[in-house]
Amino acid sequence: MKGNTYLALDFTSWDEAEHFLKENDLHGVPVKVGMELFYREGPRIIEKLKANDHGIFLDLKLHDIPTTVMKAMKNLARLEVDMVNVHALGGSEMINRAKEGLLSGSPASHDTKLIAVTVLTSMDETALNNELKIPGSVADNATHFAGFAAENGADGVVCSVHEASRVKAACGSFFLTVTPGIRLQETDVNDQRRVATPVFAKENGADILVVGRTVTQAKDPKTAYLQVQEEWGHGSTP
């Protein structure tokens, strides 16, 4: 899983996503399925993507009381994807029960990684301190969330590249850092606040990249995807 660049399939339907993957010859690249697509297509989209050899990060960002998250995770485990996620803000007991659900629902042969979202990459310190009234820097908070996520069974976190090296130093080299907010030079940052280039991701030791619009809205998406991999130092043909 380390070294993978998951392409965010932020499309409104399977038809649109499939068309994009086919048109750009992106067969078999690891993909991220988020709320937009999953709420429209349901679990069957996972089967379709698997049939086309895509590894899958199922990004539903669960955040609810521990028992509800545990039972939801048990159901998601049956989909046998690479990674699923929860919001770390749900707290240590919720993360712990999420792991319990994942382990009890997964067949012995499959190990779905549990990832906790720390501070969304669309937020900066001003939003954290002034709006949410959470004091401290983004990096301090992300590292703190990563710490209790690791202690409660998470296999890694979503954070921005800016926090990746600190998280790894605090939680260990096996603890995964999954980093969205990736932008090739000169592309629009859109609604993201903590963005980084693939080169910066390489310098900061991010384990896994998530790329969306910098690829999907590029003139030539396949070239952009390959450029991300190349600049990150994990170049290979999808």
Ligand SMILES: O=C(O)c1cc(=O)[nH]c(=O)n1[C@@H]1O[C@H](COP(=O)(O)O)[C@@H](O)[C@H]1O
């Ligand atoms: O969990 C995520 O994947 C996620 C967490 C986060 O903090 N920030 C973030 O952008 N993401 C997801 O990563 C993708 C980023 O998309 P782009 O901004 O288009 O590259 C989106 O699908 C987001 O839902």
